[in-house]
Amino acid sequence: MKTLLYYFFKAFVKTGLFFYSKKTTIIGSEHIPKKEAVIFTANHPNGLIDPILIATHIKRRTNFLVRAAVFNNPIIAKFFNSLGMMPIYRIRDGVQQLSKNEEIFNKCQLLLKNNKTLLIFPEGTHKKDRAIRPLSKGFTRIIFKTLDNFPDTRINIIPVGITYQNVSSYPSKTAIHFGSPILANDYYDRQNINKSVKHIKELVSNQLENLSVHIEQNESYETTLANLNNAQVDFTKVNEVNSLIRNKKILVQKKRSINYTLPLFLLIVLNSLIPYSLWKFLSRKIDEVEFIDTFRFGVNAILFPFFYCIQSWIIYIFWGWKMALIYFFTSFLLILLYTKLSPTPPSK
Numbered sequence: 285m286k287t288l289l290y291y292f293f294k295a296f297v298k299t300g301l302f303f304y305s306k307k308t309t310i311i312g313s314e315h316i317p318k319k320e321a322v323i324f325t326a327n328h329p330n331g332l333i334d335p336i337l338i339a340t341h342i343k344r345r346t347n348f349l350v351r352a353a354v355f356n357n358p359i360i361a362k363f364f365n366s367l368g369m370m371p372i373y374r375i376r377d378g379v380q381q382l383s384k385n386e387e388i389f390n391k392c393q394l395l396l397k398n399n400k401t402l403l404i405f406p407e408g409t410h411k412k413d414r415a416i417r418p419l420s421k422g423f424t425r426i427i428f429k430t431l432d433n434f435p436d437t438r439i440n441i442i443p444v445g446i447t448y449q450n451v452s453s454y455p456s457k458t459a460i461h462f463g464s465p466i467l468a469n470d471y472y473d474r475q476n477i478n479k480s481v482k483h484i485k486e487l488v489s490n491q492l493e494n495l496s497v498h499i500e501q502n503e504s505y506e507t508t509l510a511n512l513n514n515a516q517v518d519f520t521k522v523n524e525v526n527s528l529i530r531n532k533k534i535l536v537q538k539k540r541s542i543n544y545t546l547p548l549f550l551l552i553v554l555n556s557l558i559p560y561s562l563w564k565f566l567s568r569k570i571d572e573v574e575f576i577d578t579f580r581f582g583v584n585a586i587l588f589p590f591f592y593c594i595q596s597w598i599i600y601i602f603w604g605w606k607m608a609l610i611y612f613f614t615s616f617l618l619i620l621l622y623t624k625l626s627p628t629p630p631s632k
């Protein structure tokens with residue numbers, strides 16, 4: 285039952301993402317081993333939409349660690365558990381809660397021992413800055429404990445860089461780059477744990493800095509970012525943008541393109557007035573920009589289809605099933621056309 289629920293939800297979410305994202309570029313998925321244990325280590329710029337996007341573009345069933353706060357509701361927690369999500373507790377959740385991580389880490393060890401996959405965000409927190417932050421050592425602890433208890437397990441670490449054209453804007457483009465596998469077994473020295481931790485963190489961090497757009501967080505960070513934003517570069521062309529950053533090239537400022545699809549957007553709003561108004565009301569309660577995409581996608585993936593079904597039913601009562609079907613599919617077609625044809629909002 286859990287497997288069926290997982291793949292149904294994955295198909296539902298992937299379909300929703302197709303209507304939500306202007307373009308999602310996937311590079312390097314051929315690097316993912318088909319049978320051995322894998323830990324995906326990804327950067328974390330954009331709340332819960334990060335694991336959702338990555339997991340739906342991996343063919344293998346993926347388990348992942350997410351912030352414990354989303355498990356506060358017992359019903360939601362049960363649902364998330366069935367989808368392979370596991371809570372990870374931090375000091376901000378309460379010092380007494382940290383002991384619960386031991387049970388979670390043990391589950392992770394068993395997953396790896398059974399050649400499953402695990403998605404981790406070693407930066408620890410989400411932040412939309414275009415930089416790879418220092419990595420925590422939690423993921424190395426899971427790896428080393430697994431190798432201690434199950435030494436025959438081959439554990440592949442695959443860094444994953446996720447880059448958005450503009451975090452929190454709709455529609456936006458996204459690039460997901462899977463890096464080269466790092467066989468953790470080759471870098472684990474039981475006699476020198478600290479050296480092993482440092483070495484693996486460096487290997488992962490170095491790949492992440494090339495797999496996503498990375499600007500060193502020093503005194504020139506804001507200037508570099510403004511230069512790129514004013515030139516309206518396509519951040520999803522990661523290699524090209526990182527080359528511009530390394531060469532410190534001054535770019536020509538570009539004007540914002542005209543949104544010729546605005547009439548289409550207004551038509552969608554008119555057709556979706558109730559769900560759109562509900563979203564605008566709920567969006568005022570989001571206090572972290574990194575969670576706007578998460579809630580916008582989650583709320584609208586449920587509200588819009590639900591209201592389209594109700595409105596189609598009303599049309600069916602008055603004009604029959606043919607008109608109801610035409611209306612239902614036209615409603616989704618309008619959203620798809622707007623998502624794919626409208627210009628990408630400029631990065632901020």
